[in-house]
Amino acid sequence: DVKVTQSSRYLVKRTGEKVFLECVQDMDHENMFWYRQDPGLGLRLIYFSYDVKMKEKGDIPEGYSVSREKKERFSLILESASTNQTSMYLCASSLWRGTSPLHFGNGTRLTVT
Amino acid sequence: GQQVMQIPQYQHVQEGEDFTTYCNSSTTLSNIQWYKQRPGGHPVFLIQLVKSGEVKKQKRLTFQFGEAKKNSSLHITATQTTDVGTYFCAGFGTDSWGKLQFGAGTQVVVTP
Numbered sequence: 001d002v003k004v005t006q007s008s009r010y011l012v013k014r015t016g017e018k019v020f021l022e023c024v025q026d027m028d029h030e031n032m033f034w035y036r037q038d039p040g041l042g043l044r045l046i047y048f049s050y051d052v053k054m055k056e057k058g059d060i061p062e063g064y065s066v067s068r069e070k071k072e073r074f075s076l077i078l079e080s081a082s083t084n085q086t087s088m089y090l091c092a093s094s095l096w097r098g099t100s101p102l103h104f105g106n107g108t109r110l111t112v113t
Numbered sequence: 114g115q116q117v118m119q120i121p122q123y124q125h126v127q128e129g130e131d132f133t134t135y136c137n138s139s140t141t142l143s144n145i146q147w148y149k150q151r152p153g154g155h156p157v158f159l160i161q162l163v164k165s166g167e168v169k170k171q172k173r174l175t176f177q178f179g180e181a182k183k184n185s186s187l188h189i190t191a192t193q194t195t196d197v198g199t200y201f202c203a204g205f206g207t208d209s210w211g212k213l214q215f216g217a218g219t220q221v222v223v224t225p
Contacts, residue, residue, distance in 0.1 A: 033213075035215070042216055043156070045215075059212075059214075090156070102156070102158065102203075104155040104157070106154075107155055
C-alpha cells in the first residue's frame with residue numbers, strides 16, 4: 001500500500017519565518033504534488049514535480065518554492081510566511097503523469113501568527 | 114484557464130435517501146477522478162472515468178462522465194452514515210497534462 005508521509009501534522013510559525021514542509025513517499029512514484037486546502041475553495045495546486053530536480057508551477061505558486069533532490073522526497077518552502085498562508089497543506093504522489101490516481105498524505109495544518 | 118465547479122457545496126441527506134452531486138468543467142477533460150475525504154482525513158481516490166458517456170458503479174455509488182467530457186456526476190443511493198464526508202471531482206484538461214484541477218467539493222451530512 002502506498003504511503004505518503006508528511007513530517008508534521010500541526011505547525012505554528014510566526015510571520016516572516018522560513019517554513020519547510022516535508023513529504024516522503026515510499027512507492028517510487030514519478031510525480032509529486034503540493035496542494036493547499038481551504039474551506040469552500042477545494043484543493044488548489046501549488047507546485048508539482050514529475051521527476052527529480054524538475055518542478056512546475058501550479059495555480060497558486062506565489063510565496064512558495066519547492067525542492068525535489070531525491071525521487072521520494074518533495075519539500076514545500078514558504079520563504080517568508082504570512083498569515084494568508086495559514087491553511088491545510090496536502091502532499092500527494094502518483095505513478096504516471098496524467099492518468100494515475102493521487103495518493104495523499106495526512107496533511108499539515110499550518111498556522112502563521 | 115481550466116476551472117472545475119461542483120454543485121451543491123453542501124448536501125444534507127436523510128439516511129436512506131438518494132442524492133446526486135455534479136461536476137462541471139469550463140474545458141474538455143481528458144479524464145475525471147473522484148475522491149472522498151472523511152472528516153479529519155485526507156482525500157482518498159474512488160474512481161476514474163476516461164471515456165465519453167462512461168458509467169461506473171461501486172456498490173451504491175454511480176459515477177457518470179458526460180458525452181462532451183465536460184461534466185460528471187456522482188449519484189449515491191440509499192445514503193448511509195458511512196457516506197459522510199466531502200466528495201471532490203478532479204479533472205485533467207486535454208491541454209494541461211499533469212495538472213489535476215479539483216472542484217471545491219460537496220460536503221455531505223447524513224441525518225440518521
